[in-house]
Amino acid sequence: MRRALETLYRTAGWLAALCLVAILVLVSLQIGARLLDWALTVAGAQATGFSVPGLAQIGGFLLGASTFLALADTLAKNVHIRVDLATQRLPARLRQIVDGLVALLGAALSGFATYALAAFAMKSFAYGDVSYGLVATPLVIPQGCLAFGLLVFTIALIDEAVLAFQGEDRIQGSGESI
Template identity: 80%
Template sequence: MRRALDTLYLAAGWLAALCLVAILLLVAVQVGARLVDWGLVSLGLKATGFSVPGLAEIGGFLLGGSTFLALADTLAKNVHIRVDLLTTRLPARARQILDGLVALLGAALSAFAAYALAALAMKSFSYGDVSYGLVATPLVIPQGALALGLLVFTIALLDEAVLAFGGRDRIAGGGEGI
């Protein structure tokens, strides 16, 4: 089970990374096209006028996807920013119980948000909703990515709660806190 969960978190992290690479490539193409146009105009030639249509909108969708898809992997690797001024002063078992309770609360909030986003994505799919930008993107795609990221994050939070209550949580085990 541990291997399956870690693989799930890693896969979501890789999807997040691919979203960032896609943003990089789209922006690089846009910047490259502007440089080519600048060079052509400098030589007295006509600019191509090429641009990536809907770059800002698509970049925003990809950034949202990468943010939500990376949540579980970063939690599993204990690299979320934590404010642990109170918990570091608690005995180990009390800290683990508190961390478990906080993870359960986070899982409940994340599960609700995942459910709400999945329901929204299903509505968008059934209505055929598309974005209003230059590129009519079906809204089910970015909404589904956000819902998937939150679903995997919910699983990771439940995993952390089980680890904490079992006395072997990664959170209390020495992550960087503030």
């Protein structure tokens, strides 16, 4: 089970990275085209006029997807920022219980957000909603990516709670039981 969860988190992290690479490629194409047009204009030649249609819109969708898809992987790798001023002074076992309860609370909130976003995506699919802008993108695609990212994050939070209740102290970064 541990291997399957780690694979799920890693896969979501790689999908997030691919979204960021797609943003890089699209923006680089746009910048490259502008530089080429400038050079052609300076040389007295006809500019190409190449443009990536809907770059801001598509970049926004990809940025949202990358953010939500990366949540579980960063939690599993213990790179989220955690404020533990109160819990760091607790005895180890009590700290783990508090961390488990906080993870369960987070999972409940994330689970509700997952449900609401998935329902929203299903309504967008049912109505055939598309985005406003130069590129009419079916809204179910970015909404579905966000919902999937939140679902994996919810699973990761439940996993984190289970590990905390079992006595695993991943917050200290050691991955060992205390």
